[in-house]
Amino acid sequence: MITESTASHRVADCLVRVDDVHLPIAEAVTMVRQLSHRDRAIHDEIVDHCLIRAEVRADVEPLTEDDLRAAAEEFRDGVPLRDRAETLAWVAEMGMSGGQFEGFITLIARRRRFRRRKEAELAPGYLAHHQDDFDQVRAMWVTSAHPVNGEILRGLGGLLGCPEAAVVVGTRLARDLPAPLRHAPRDTLVGPVAFERGYLTGLVLERRAAGADSETLAMAGRAAFGEWLTARRERASIEWHWTTS
Incomplete structure (x- = not known):
């Protein structure tokens, strides 16, 4: 049960609520630092992050070393960070403990795995309906x-x-x-x-004409995942918590 003070504290520390996922301000700041060089609107990226986070919330399947290594590389490329020293400096700047950073990378790895599997699931059907788009x-x-x-x-x-x-x-x-x-x-x-x-x-x-080779299926999967995520965003209940001084 959430008391009034607990609920108030949650809202005070939260940037956005997407369905039942509350994104803390500190985590949002970390995301903005990582995503600020991309072409997409940051608010859409943040909402998508929350939607995928909801999808992986119940994921307890162990991650492989390759999963974690790929997630760490994706994170470093996104910030970007060139080496271990710059990564440690970034972690210190963000006020993270070693355990918090490990959890951060683990979440990225679970999101990557979810996306990869969802793309593979959606790709054949998407390609069947949009095959000439890949000619x-x-x-x-x-x-x-x-x-x-x-x-x-x-x-x-x-x-x-x-x-x-x-x-x-x-x-x-x-x-x-x-x-x-x-x-x-x-x-x-x-x-x-x-x-x-x-x-x-x-x-x-x-x-x-396009075939159903692995490269074409991979492109179809990425396109299908983008459409799936857009549809989820349109159906989501989104509440931003802005403060003004």
Whole structure:
């Protein structure tokens, strides 16, 4: 049973509550230090951390030395820290004991293991429904302020009169191409179509269908996990505890 004073103390020490997981301010500060160089919004990263923490709460399966080593490497790369001396200095700066730091790395290892297993679970179904997103596509496209006749892509000389045009030629996963090109068949001209603040015209040169090899399944698993986590975040009850002076 939580008394009023205990509940007040919990809220005072807590940055956010996600469902029934309360994230202490000290742990959130540690996360911000580790995540601040990434592109994603930090508040989303913090919520995702809480959601995965809830998933591993009942995990008592022993971790291997490889699990812990990989977790420690991920942590050091994320901060970043170059060696043992810098790691010890960081631990001291954060006010952690040796046991607290060990528990911190253990939590990272359990989160990594959960994610790896969830990705493997979700990958086959995701790939079955999004297989063409993982096709290898070689294409060329031009983005410009004004519409460009696609036929000149078959002989780029015509673009010399378009000084504002930017031309890209390369091979990418279909899902990483500009949206108008993602599902176009081989030797298909696309556009000109409105794109971002101008126009896009493209030509698909080659398209190789994706298979269910280990590399493609791994990519599908990562994409599926991202969607799963987004859906969990949208369903979660989230309460931030901000203080003002």
